[in-house]
Amino acid sequence: xxxxxxxxxxxxxxxxxxxxxxxxxxxxxxxxxxxxxxxxxxxxxxxxxxxxxxxxxxxxxxxxxxxxxxxxxxxxxxxxxxxxxxxxxxxxxxxxxxxxxxxxxxxxxxxxxxxxxx
Amino acid sequence: xxxxxxxxxxxxxxxxxxxxxxxxxxxxxxxxxxxxxxxxxxxxxxxxxxxxxxxxxxxxxxxxxxxxxxxxxxxxxxxxxxxxxxxxxxxxxxxxxxxxxxxxxxxxxxxxxxxxxxxxxxxxxxxxxxxxxxxxxxxxxxxxxxxxxxx
Numbered sequence: 502x503x504x505x506x507x508x509x510x511x512x513x514x515x516x517x518x519x520x521x522x523x524x525x526x527x528x529x530x531x532x533x534x535x536x537x538x539x540x541x542x543x544x545x546x547x548x549x550x551x552x553x554x555x556x557x558x559x560x561x562x563x564x565x566x567x568x569x570x571x572x573x574x575x576x577x578x579x580x581x582x583x584x585x586x587x588x589x590x591x592x593x594x595x596x597x598x599x600x601x602x603x604x605x606x607x608x609x610x611x612x613x614x615x616x617x618x619x
Numbered sequence: 620x621x622x623x624x625x626x627x628x629x630x631x632x633x634x635x636x637x638x639x640x641x642x643x644x645x646x647x648x649x650x651x652x653x654x655x656x657x658x659x660x661x662x663x664x665x666x667x668x669x670x671x672x673x674x675x676x677x678x679x680x681x682x683x684x685x686x687x688x689x690x691x692x693x694x695x696x697x698x699x700x701x702x703x704x705x706x707x708x709x710x711x712x713x714x715x716x717x718x719x720x721x722x723x724x725x726x727x728x729x730x731x732x733x734x735x736x737x738x739x740x741x742x743x744x745x746x747x748x749x750x751x752x753x754x755x756x757x758x759x760x761x762x763x764x765x766x767x768x769x770x
Contacts, residue, residue: 522723565679576669
């Protein structure tokens with residue numbers, strides 16, 4: 502019997518949904534306002550050397566990968582299942598566009614984190 | 620007496636109708652169906668937050684790729700983050716994420732298995748409140764970590 506991929510996709514959707522529900526708003530505030538505008542944080546916090554050192558920490562790598570990948574898979578699954586509601590046919594093309602872009606984003610972020618070194 | 624209308628379901632009758640028929644059966648318009656009911660609007664706004672979540676993932680990835688390309692690319696990225704366009708975009712994303720948090724824990728009692736404590740079912744309102752409290756706590760911990768790391 503062919504196994505369904507639904508539980509995996511649902512799991513990624515749930516994990517991404519939970520992570521973004523718990524931390525999404527604070528993350529947007531930190532990376533979109535606090536860091537670039539220097540609110541509450543020292544002005545050097547967004548400097549190249551500081552950021553490079555931060556990203557080279559294994560825990561930071563894991564966290565960044567989790568945020569980018571899980572957010573992408575969550576959004577892909579939710580958008581794919583909403584296509585029918587806005588009268589877009591959900592064929593192979595839509596499936597590839599949604600889950601394919603999540604997969605590409607996962608691979609790109611993993612590759613960038615590896616290239617940035619430890 | 621024979622009935623004037625053949626005794627077949629309406630849908631199958633419509634299907635055998637020839638293309639040149641003058642008959643124009645009513646088809647319910649389905650464009651923007653979500654505007655019909657506030658419940659559908661809540662559903663649609665909840666689904667739309669996924670676009671915000673996707674956009675934020677793209678922004679983070681873009682920043683990461685800039686960091687990978689070196690100092691000049693990183694400074695260009697930080698420069699863009701300070702533009703009004705970026706600040707406006709992040710403002711919209713902040714609202715979307717906030718609404719995502721509210722709606723995620725609002726429907727959590729329906730999406731998770733029933734929860735029993737001491738033989739009694741935990742109420743949906745309590746699950747929602749606990750979820751929101753967890754979001755606040757997790758956000759404060761993240762904030763504290765960032766403040767600690769950047770010190």
